[in-house]
Amino acid sequence: MPVARPEPQEPRVIAHLDLDCFYVQVEQRRNPALRGQPTAVVQYNDWKGGGLIAVSYEARKFGVKRSMRGDEAKNVCPGINLVQVPVSRDKADLNVYRNAGSEVVVAILSTKGKCERASIDEVYLDLTDAAKEMHLESPPESSESIFEEATKSNILDLPSDVGDREENVKAWLCRADANYQDKLLACGAILVAQLRVKVLEETQFTCSAGIAHNKMLAKLVSGMHKPAQQTVVPSSSVQDFLASLPVKKMKQLGGKLGSSLQDDLGVETVGDLLGFTEEKLQEYYGVNTGTWLWKTARGISGEEVEDRLLPKSHVCGKTFPGPKALKNNSSVKSWLDKLCEELSERIQSDLSCNKRVAQTLTLHARASKENEGNSMKKFPSKSCPLRYGTGKIQEDAMKLFESGLHDFWGSRNAGWSITSLSVTASKIFDIPSGTNSILKYIKGRSSDASSAILDSSSTPESTPSVDNKLYMTPVHEERCESSSMKEDCDNSNSAKQCSSIEGKGLPKKLPKVQGAGSILKFLSQSQPGQHEKRNFDGLICSHQGPESSSGASEAEQHGRDNINTAVVHSSGSGDTWMLNVEDIDPAVVGELPLEIQREIQGWIRPLKQATPKKRGSTISSYFSPARR
DNA sequence: ACGGGTACCACG
DNA sequence: TCGTGGTAC
Known part of the structure; x- marks a missing residue:
């Protein structure tokens, strides 16, 4: 349910940019012969010609719509070009479109002001400052000429089909008697026009835009005149515009x-909403949504443009409609493996390009029961800490699936069918970039790095930042037939594979670590493998190393050298954790041998978010494949 | 046999 | 916190 945000008192200038039939444009750029042709992008053409996910404006004239199958499109528009989405690992691969979307963000980035990547083909901008600056330094009203693209704007107030439209627009943009807000919008319109031209020049993509005082209105009108046009919403036009707009x-x-508004309140247009008091709306929809509706009806929205260029999560999924449904563990596993492979690639790429790590792995599935009944029961989603490395993700995802299947289907092992699967990497954090690196210490390259850490960790209370530099990953319980486990598998089947379905084999949530700085210090000072132990706030810590004979098996089991790994035993919970303490300095990590890099990437995990930092993420290379 | 594959948000 | 549900493109 939507929620209202406190709105800024100062008028803002917000723009929403929307690429026109984006996937089609990407394909047209790749194959210019498609330009100006009726074209659509389809995925999976084996069933009824595939599903359309983007349609060119030429094709729309024939009545071709998204949601049609390729065959239908051919029927209404025989000359249509159908381009297929690339497929890899037997699933649609949207990377080319993501990359193209990043290009656009890059082109826009030079903009002064906040930029929010809202989706693969949409961006919000807060141009308030830039507009104010223009208003001060080169206001349109005192310019001799107006940027031409701006004069093609659509101004909501202006009748669009009267007289010389461009002259009218120019006059509006230059109005000396306008109120301050409208003057800022005029500046915003010019800025956006310039930006759209820049995007076109740099990427060959056209886009449409809306310019208004808030996100809601900007978004509402960005698609009003398409393609390749922009629309401005002066505050004076908001009321009338909304009054007749279907909710x-x-x-x-x-x-x-929206349906509830229509069916339960008889509200057809936004104007109809004005007949309800805020209290009345709250009665129906709760405080938050009620207030949101009340404000929305008046064109009020305080939602801020976020300063974010990168997605908040990565999802890889696929559906298995009808006869394609998966009905046994092995087919689920093979698909899950493919999805995880792609996901792993994408988070590795995110890591190496943007210095971000994902913390949570989630599995979603849709399931139906075989014998009809179509019971409403849903397959539960499950999540666990995300461990880097394709194999680990695959393992964990399969365990998550088994855990979900257990909830969904009990201990039976047949009779279900899966119609969709997806894996998500979320809770993505920037890795704090530091100059100190324990890695340098470990490598024996530089001693100031470690001493710098020791210096700060010796006064932990004054340097909370040390905590931000502790990265840890739990020991993964490989064996689920651990003796301590109760024999609760009600299935007479002797295969014990199912005993992990309770989720016991999954990576566990990390315990709260106090005094992390001290652990860091301990690790730095102690010799790996010496079995010296310390108690840190109830966590018994020892420093493991390759020389440690007792640690060798465990080290081997986890396939890594434990040179800077602490084994920590929590006396409280009885859990054992392997802590990997790294202050990741990307430059240093980048110099290491690739296998080592890969291992390190598998270890790191932010304990908590570091101080709000704005580090420049290199979005330009975000989606390029990870270096090999 | 569903518009697929993603993404984000609010709520409990 | 996690898991669910809704919405949008």
């Missing part, structure tokens, strides 16, 4: 909430 057109009201 369903509003973002957030396109679904059940």
Whole structure:
């Protein structure tokens, strides 16, 4: 349910940019022969010609719509070009479109002001500062000429089909008697026009845009005149514009909430909403949504443009409709493996390009029961800490699946069918970039790095940043037939494979670590493999190393040298954890042999978010494949 | 046999 | 916190 945000008192200038039929444009750039042709992008053409996911404006004239199958499109538009989405690992691979979307963000980045990547083909901008600056230094009203693309704007107030449109627009943009807000919007319109031209020059992509005082209105009109046009919403036009607008057109009201407004309150247009007091709306929809509706009806929205260029999560999924449904563990496993492979590639790429790590792995599935009944029961989603490395992700995802299947289906082992699977990497954090690196210490390259750490960790209370530099990963319990486990597998089947379905084999949540700085110090000072132990706030810590004979088996088991790994035993919970303490200095990590890099990437995990830092993420290379 | 594959948000 | 549900493109 939507929620209202406190709105800034100062008027803002917000733009929403939207690439026109984006996937089609990407394909047209790749194959210019498609330009100007009726074209659509389809995925999986084996069933009824595949599903359309983008349609060119030439094809739309024939009535071709998204949601059609390729065959239908051919029927209404025989000359249509159908381009297929690339496939890898037997699933759609959207990377080329993601990369193209990044290009656009890059082109926009030079903009002064906040930029929010809202989706693969949409961006919000907060141009308030830039507009104010233009208003001060080169206001349109005192310019001799107006940027031409800006004069093609659509101004909501202006009748669009009267007289010389461009002259009218120019006059509006230059109005000396306008209020301050409208003058800022005029500046915003010019800025956006320039930006759109820049995007076109640098990427060959056209886009449409909306310019308004808030995100909601900007988004609402960005698609109003398409393609390759922009629309401005002066505050004076908001009321009339919204009054006749069908509620369903509003973002957030396109679904059940909008239907409820229609069916339960008889509200057809946004204007109809004005007849309800805030209290009344709250009665129906709760405090938050009620207030949001009340404000929305008045064109009020305080939602801020976030300063974010990168996605918050990565999802790889696939559906298995009808006869393609998966009905046994091995087919699930092979698909899950493919999905995890792709996911692993994408988070590795995110790591090496953007210095970000994902913390949580989630598995979603849709399942139906075989014999009809189509019981409403849903397959539960499950998540666990994310361990880097394709194999680990695959293992964990399969365990998550088994755990979910157990909830869904009990201990039976047949009769279900899976119609969709997806794996998500989320809770992504920037890795704090530090100059100190325990890695340097470990490598024996530089001693100031370690002493710098020791210096700070010797006064932990004054340097909370030390905690931010502790990265840890739990020991993974490989064996689920651990003797301590109760024999609760009700299945007479002797295969014990199912005993992990309770989720026991999954990586566990990390315990809270106090005094992390001290552990760091201990690790730095102690010799690996000497079995010296320390107690840190209930965590018994020993420093493991390759020389440690007793540690060798465990080290081998986990396939890594434990040179800077602490084994920590929690007397409270009885859990054992392997802590890997790294202050990741990307430059240093980058110099290491690739296998080592890979291992390190598998270890790191932020304990908590570091101080709000704005490090420049290199979005330009975000989706390029990880270096090999 | 579903518009697929993603993404984000709010709520309990 | 995690898991669910809704919405959008």
